[in-house]
Amino acid sequence: MPTFVLMTRHHPSSLHDAENRKRMGKTWLKKVRETCPGIKWIAHYAILGPYDFMDIYEAPDVETAHKVSLISRAEGALEAESWQALHYDKFLKILNEIED
Numbered sequence: 001m002p003t004f005v006l007m008t009r010h011h012p013s014s015l016h017d018a019e020n021r022k023r024m025g026k027t028w029l030k031k032v033r034e035t036c037p038g039i040k041w042i043a044h045y046a047i048l049g050p051y052d053f054m055d056i057y058e059a060p061d062v063e064t065a066h067k068v069s070l071i072s073r074a075e076g077a078l079e080a081e082s083w084q085a086l087h088y089d090k091f092l093k094i095l096n097e098i099e100d
Contacts, residue, residue, distance in 0.1 A: 001040065001058040002084055004065045007051040008072050009079040015052065028075040035071060036064045056085070 014021060032039065038060040045054045059065045065082050072080035086094075 001038075001060055002062070002065075003042070003056065003058050003087065004068070005083045005085050006053075006055040006057070006065075006068055006072065007079075007081045007083070008053045008055075008077040009051050010053075010077055014076060024076060028072065031071050031075060032068055036067050038064060039068070051079070051081075 014024060036059065040058040042056040042058065043054075044056075046052065047054050057068070059068070062084070065084070069080045069082045
C-alpha cells in the first residue's frame with residue numbers, strides 16, 4: 001500500500017487543554033477509521049515547526065488519503081497537507097532502473 005504523511009496545524013486555543021485535545025483526537029480517529037477502514041497507522045507525532053502534528057499511514061489509494069485530509073479539516077485542523085512518501089529502498093530501486 002502507498003505511504004502518506006499527513007501534516008496538520010490547529011488553532012492555538014485547541015492546544016492549551018490536554019483533555020479537550022485528547023477528545024478531539026479520538027473523535028477524528030474514530031471518523032477516519034469509520035470512513036477509511038483500509039488505513040494502517042504507522043506513527044503519530046506532535047512536532048515543532050509550522051505544523052502541530054504529523055501522522056504516517058498507509059492507505060489503499062490516493063482517494064483514501066484525500067478523505068483523511070478532508071476529515072482532518074472538517075474536524076478542526078486549520079491546515080491539513082498530505083504527502084505521498086516512498087520508502088528509501090524503493091526510491092533507490094527506481095533510481096537504479098532509470099540509470100540503466
